[in-house]
Amino acid sequence: xxxxxxxxxxxxKSTIFCVISILILSGFSVLxxxxxxxxxxxxxxSFSEPTLVENDGFVEIHTDGAxxxxxxxxxxxxxxxxxxxxxxxxxxxIQVTCTPTDFNTVFLTQEVIPARVVPLSMLxxxxxxxxxxxxxGSAEFYPSSWYSFDLGAGxxxxxxx
Numbered sequence: 001x002x003x004x005x006x007x008x009x010x011x012x013k014s015t016i017f018c019v020i021s022i023l024i025l026s027g028f029s030v031l032x033x034x035x036x037x038x039x040x041x042x043x044x045x046s047f048s049e050p051t052l053v054e055n056d057g058f059v060e061i062h063t064d065g066a067x068x069x070x071x072x073x074x075x076x077x078x079x080x081x082x083x084x085x086x087x088x089x090x091x092x093x094i095q096v097t098c099t100p101t102d103f104n105t106v107f108l109t110q111e112v113i114p115a116r117v118v119p120l121s122m123l124x125x126x127x128x129x130x131x132x133x134x135x136x137g138s139a140e141f142y143p144s145s146w147y148s149f150d151l152g153a154g155x156x157x158x159x160x161x
Contacts, residue, residue, distance in 0.1 A: 045081045058113035074132040076112035089161040098147035
């Protein structure tokens with residue numbers, strides 16, 4: 001019975017990471033609006049077929065179209081797309097939507113490599129990987145949402161509001 005439960009847990013983990021791959025291969029349409037619809041901007045983001053690289057018993061996922069990686073401590077490292085919009089100071093009614101389209105699935109035989117949390121001065125080949133059980137031991141999707149966004153106010157790189 002224990003072996004069947006272990007196989008079931010492994011299959012579930014593989015399924016979770018297959019779904020993560022869907023996120024990576026999806027196309028996204030992003031729409032941002034401000035000031036009661038005065039300005040409307042849309043963006044379409046597409047990712048290429050992922051390249052899977054084995055590393056220390058895990059798999060690393062690389063894809064064209066990603067601008068950086070989601071790299072939360074002890075959680076799977078995933079390619080993501082980040083876009084910054086500058087909107088006028090005191091804008092109101094800001095809405096952001098993201099619509100994933102064109103799904104594809106890639107089946108993984110290994111878990112996605114977790115992000116290490118170690119000072120660079122102590123990072124070595126012997127530094128063990130630590131997996132967050134809330135993610136690697138769960139049947140829930142990771143990340144739990146297709147997108148996230150932050151709103152902030154301040155000065156840009158030109159020191160303008």
